[in-house]
Amino acid sequence: MIRYLSRRLVYYVILAFIATSLTYFLASATFDPRAQYSQRNPAPPVSVVDAKLDHIGVNDKTPILVRYGHWVGDLAHGDLGQTIRDTSVNQEFWPRLGVSLRLLLAGSIVGILLGVLVGVWNAVRQYKLSDRVTAVLSFILISTPVFLTAVFLKIGATQLNSTLGFQLISFTGEATPNLQGGLAAIAGDRFVHLLLPTISIALGSIAIYSRYQRATMLDVLQADYIRTARAKGLRQRPAILKHGLRTALIPMTTLFAYGFLGVLTGATFTEKIFGWNGLGAWFIDSVNANDVNSVVAYTLFSAFVVLFAGFLSDVLNAILDPRVRTQS
Amino acid sequence: MTLTDSSTSRAAGGDVPLLEVSGLTVGFPTPDGVVEAVRGIDFTLRRGEVLGIVGESGSGKSVTSTAILGLLPPTARIGGSIRLDGTELVGADDRSMSAIRGKRISMVFQDPLSAFTPVYTVGQQIAETVRIHRGSSKEEARARAIELLEIVGIPDAPRRVDSFPHEFSGGMRQRAMIAMAIANDPDVILADEPTTALDVTIQAQVIAVLRKAQQEAGAALVFVSHDLGVIAGFADRIAVMYAGRIVETATAEDLFTKPRMPYTVGLIGALPRLDQRSGQPLVPIPGTPPSLLNLPTGCPFAARCPLVTDECRSSEPPLAQAEGVLGGHLAACHHSDELARTGADPDEVFDLPELEAGALDGVPRDERETVLHVDGLVKTFPLRRGAVFKRTVGQVWAVDGVDLDIREGETLGLVGESGSGKSTTLHEIMDLRRPEQGSIQVLGTDLGAGQLDGATVRRLRSTVSMVFQDPMASLDPRQPVSDIIAEPLLAAGTPAGDVARRVPALMKMVGLDSSAASRFPHEFSGGQRQRISIARALAASPRLVVLDEPVSALDVSIQAGVLNLLRELKAKLGLSYLFVSHDLSVIRHVADRVSVMYLGRTVETGAVDEVFEHPLHPYTQALLSAVPVPDPARERAREHILLPGDPPNPTEKQVGCRFRGRCPVFAMLGAAEKERCATEVPLALPHGRDGQDHTAACHFPQEKQLV
């Protein structure tokens, strides 16, 4: 089991490296970092620009393989290089990662938990009114882009605030700047700021997950072993929860893992709309600035998230399914 | 209904019925109307009694057992009464039913792999049954699970208790299922086709365990099966179901010797028997069971019954005491007195088809042309492991020494349990390629002799054709029947005009109406579909037809018709068959010669009557003794050899005899003789009686009479 997982891990790391290297070549070939400097007014002398680009490691006059070699060398020391503005990528990256995770994690977790719950509930009450209503709602939510949901939520919150006459829900940034007060006040403030982004992310996830969970659960409800569990004398609910849900979750693990990716991609919008300074926003800015190293760093990060998601789904799978565990 | 003979009230409780079912009806509403799956069933069950319920698919037998457990889907409409010790179960709420399920009434299901939750260990699942009803601690429940696994004969139970269901073999899973069923010493055990998916030697083990468990728990057993033969040996009483009703019920002996309802008579006659010489046609019951949706008035068997009169078509006969039999022998037939008068011989009640004599019947074997000759065939598969990078870690010896010889106009029955390499052998033959080792000759053409040219391969392809087990899976659902049958003809380049003439002729030959040519496979019944497959196989006028379990998906009454057809076609067209089946009774009935395989090797070969009556190899003997004979008195008197364990995995090239791990003869041998079995591969040598072409691959063959 451990060997199985560690073999998977090594395999994933190699894949991540290949994906990132490809991005490096692609970005280096298509971006024009020189323009970032030479188009300044007044244009700096070529030698100055060259020196700057050399320092950052993106000078197009250096052969690409040499640049790549330097980049790999730095990477081996955990150094992601310099941004186009000659600041450390590492320093830009980590704080933003924190911001993104704070924004996305709560929504994803709520999305998974409620998605499973709603899915099971729908499956058990198949074709009842609740099942039909949830189905319609889910399809509406699935076909609504995140930014639209977010905008609607913002409008709703604004109305609520104005009806109440005070700012109950805040939705710009992570926290109120220069807030005075104790720990409780700060925590409350953060919570209030997190509310809308979390809901907007969770809604989409709940919609998708509940549909899948409903389907896997319906399969399982027909299974012979549920009948066996009932024949032993288990009541309906424990039979379904104990014998059905665990099995129905197995195929969901892959979906959860990769679903988080979807959330991450969607984060670009969510961050912009709610004014959080996260990775998604940074990525867009970096592409606009022809910033090779930042874009590559972001790709490296996404590759790791993809692979980590894959790894996580393997681990979850192995935990939930003994057939996987004993297989090798 | 009451039981008047008291032969079965041997356990405590005397005459008080334990389970009393009366007027039970179950209907399933569908958009087209209500499917009346069970239409009024009455029976009583006493403590310790074994009741066999027999019926074909759709007869309502499984619905009945599910209804007793109260596990029908909520949409089902249930009427009548089911009483356990006087307590009404129909309409009881889920809480009180849950208290009864698994404690007073328990169930053994058909497919033990899907009946266990894959994510919990076998021990956890058995322990759960104990804990639900006894509130025991985890440790106590686990100890009880181990004890139960020991009762059902799982070796090394303290360790195996932590295995997951997929780590058990089919037979072991079914034992574990039985362990779970007896966990709380139930009063009633319902077993729904508990051995249907299992090989015969494993079936025999499981039935023995079920009997033992039932006796140990002092429970009554309801054994539901489609197979009259399996039930014959150990049921006290048998109830035959047809179209949602019990049509006849009697003690096992009485039912077999004095059936009083034409359907039962037909069922008995339709069963191929292990203990009867081949040569007789089987009793085919014409037609198919009626649809339970909008059933016409009158006797539901009327459309298929040879004794039908106008009375039958206008009123449905009640289940009533039959004539000339023991009290309690009930039959639902207007003319059961007629059966009492004539003696109810299936061959006379039903129209027995005349079997034409084949043109080759008198010709001795040696003078017939050899159609297929296989010698020392070997086929290995690489054994791969690894999740991402597969690597070969060994070899599976799927076939390792198979010899076959089929002459013109002859049927060779190929017998073996799952994993014996039957399917691989067929594959190798149908592939028409050079075998890995050994030789295959089709009508004198050696497949090993260099590259065969295209014309030869094409000629061989039309010489050998195949019929598969599952007709639904082997017929393209989007093609009309005429196209399906025409396919081999077109492949052989037959002109369109000839094809158009041949197809209706072929359909007629297999007993199908040629006006149905434009219909699609799903519009036919299972038996008809198999007839379509046969017509397709015969299209290109083959010499040899390979039949892979051709009747095992069919109900007995339908199976008989298909088997008769195959014999008729063989005689008419001078065909040879390679007939693969796990069912030895079928083989005895259709085959001229038989070849028995174990773990990739041919272990015994000979004329079918000779092998069945004078088996030499210990494995053949065990197989034969495991097949139940549909005759209660005989079945109880027979010797049964129970093989221990399951066949091993063929992942090693075996030295010595592959059967020795389970061989009862080996177990009794002296050290020097054991050594010989362990080191020297037994060759197929003639060990049989004088003048018999009968070989067995065993160092110590000893004839035994078992059927």
Ligand code: SF4
């Ligand atoms: S009642 Fe008539 S149709 Fe029905 S089984 Fe008896 S004889 Fe046949």
Ligand code: SF4
């Ligand atoms: S060779 Fe030995 S082990 Fe094999 S079947 Fe014969 S007696 Fe049994």
